[in-house]
Amino acid sequence: MKSPRRAAVSILRAWSKGHAYAENLIERHASRNDLSSADRALLNAIVLGVLRNLRLLDHWIAELRKGKLDDETRDILRVGLCQLLILQLPDHAAVFETVELGKSGVRGLLNAVMRRAASSKKKLFDLDELPPEVLYSHPDWLYKRWRKSFGKQDAIALMAFNNEPAPVYARLNPLAEAIEIPEPAEGSEPEGLPPGFIRIEGPIPGEWLKKGAIYIQDTATRHCVELLAPQPGEQILDACAAPGGKAFLIAAAQGGASTLTCTDSNEKRLPRLEDNLKRLQCSGATVEVHDWATPAPAKWHAAFDAILLDVPCSNTGVFRRRVDVRWRLRHSDITELTKLQRSIIENALPCLKPGGRLVYSTCSIEAEENQHLITALLGAHPELELVDSRQALPHRDQTDGAYAALLRLR
Numbered sequence: 001m002k003s004p005r006r007a008a009v010s011i012l013r014a015w016s017k018g019h020a021y022a023e024n025l026i027e028r029h030a031s032r033n034d035l036s037s038a039d040r041a042l043l044n045a046i047v048l049g050v051l052r053n054l055r056l057l058d059h060w061i062a063e064l065r066k067g068k069l070d071d072e073t074r075d076i077l078r079v080g081l082c083q084l085l086i087l088q089l090p091d092h093a094a095v096f097e098t099v100e101l102g103k104s105g106v107r108g109l110l111n112a113v114m115r116r117a118a119s120s121k122k123k124l125f126d127l128d129e130l131p132p133e134v135l136y137s138h139p140d141w142l143y144k145r146w147r148k149s150f151g152k153q154d155a156i157a158l159m160a161f162n163n164e165p166a167p168v169y170a171r172l173n174p175l176a177e178a179i180e181i182p183e184p185a186e187g188s189e190p191e192g193l194p195p196g197f198i199r200i201e202g203p204i205p206g207e208w209l210k211k212g213a214i215y216i217q218d219t220a221t222r223h224c225v226e227l228l229a230p231q232p233g234e235q236i237l238d239a240c241a242a243p244g245g246k247a248f249l250i251a252a253a254q255g256g257a258s259t260l261t262c263t264d265s266n267e268k269r270l271p272r273l274e275d276n277l278k279r280l281q282c283s284g285a286t287v288e289v290h291d292w293a294t295p296a297p298a299k300w301h302a303a304f305d306a307i308l309l310d311v312p313c314s315n316t317g318v319f320r321r322r323v324d325v326r327w328r329l330r331h332s333d334i335t336e337l338t339k340l341q342r343s344i345i346e347n348a349l350p351c352l353k354p355g356g357r358l359v360y361s362t363c364s365i366e367a368e369e370n371q372h373l374i375t376a377l378l379g380a381h382p383e384l385e386l387v388d389s390r391q392a393l394p395h396r397d398q399t400d401g402a403y404a405a406l407l408r409l410r
């Protein structure tokens, strides 16, 4: 069995070499090493802490040691300094455990750097002069882009927000037996929580999940389904449906899923969607694999009163939850995604009944994937009208970022 600290270094090595996302690597390593829940929590905190603070940790490493480092030694120091300076674990444990992670040839170096860090915290925390993109560890190109889109102050506020640990919210399931929710402690009740959502403090109650009484999702997920306003008995298509969060909201609004069709291009994601729907007592939905980058089959032409397109996107609205996406995303990905998003809409449009509604939604805060795309679409389709739209900005609304536009076929 590996220690969580050693597992953290292995995960960071694998993460830097491959294309896997951190959350999947953490899950895989925690199961493989049979970690206790406390060790799993520590592993999660270290890996996410390192990835959230990658540039800041490297800034500290450069302050503490001049000269080159091999990749593994750098990752060990990132793990060590994260414990000492980000998670604020006791000095002696952080130093000792970090030295233990190195091979004999580098232990002297690890020991010297960690001791220097422990004794010079005051100087290391003097970060007033540090550029914000280093302080909040975001790539230069994203900071530059957001400064242009939102202005300097908001771009900095957004990066700061992305580095705060995300609270956990759940949507109560109106289709399941009601559960008894403990009163929140005085003063801890979050303000402005939309109806039907609760904030979960501490471990997520397994019993509630098992009974299908809740679905874990951020409050921003409601925007697109509120705009869609599903009515009982309407034929509804959720075209990019896996793992089923919005499908659940649609079924909840309709009072069941018997007139809901869920599709996704990724066949491997469908079993989880089906499990979720079953657990949430939304059985009865039609579930099929379909790639909406290709034309729709004739059976779906003019078949739906309303369509939700919760398309694949850059995820720039959810960086506080998916902390490593900022390091994976390239500018060219956004251009490619907009082409896919547009083609998904074009192929779904013939499936609307006359007068039907279509909601396009993303968890991106990039205008190219949102407002610009809808403007271009409306220019090419005079038969469509924009009825309403919403944009949630993380630093402004204190939720995940999300965009939703409601279009109607005239």
Ligand SMILES: C[S@@+](CC[C@H](N)C(=O)[O-])C[C@H]1O[C@@H](n2cnc3c(N)ncnc32)[C@H](O)[C@@H]1O
Residues within 6 Å of the ligand: 239, 240, 241, 242, 243, 244, 245, 246, 247, 263, 264, 265, 266, 269, 290, 291, 292, 293, 310, 311, 312, 313, 344
């Ligand atoms: C943002 S996620 C959807 C989340 C889901 N609506 C929910 O609330 O749980 C986007 C989904 O689109 C799917 N997808 C990507 N490209 C697609 C395509 N060309 N056609 C259909 N689905 C696609 C992905 O597999 C992914 O499951």
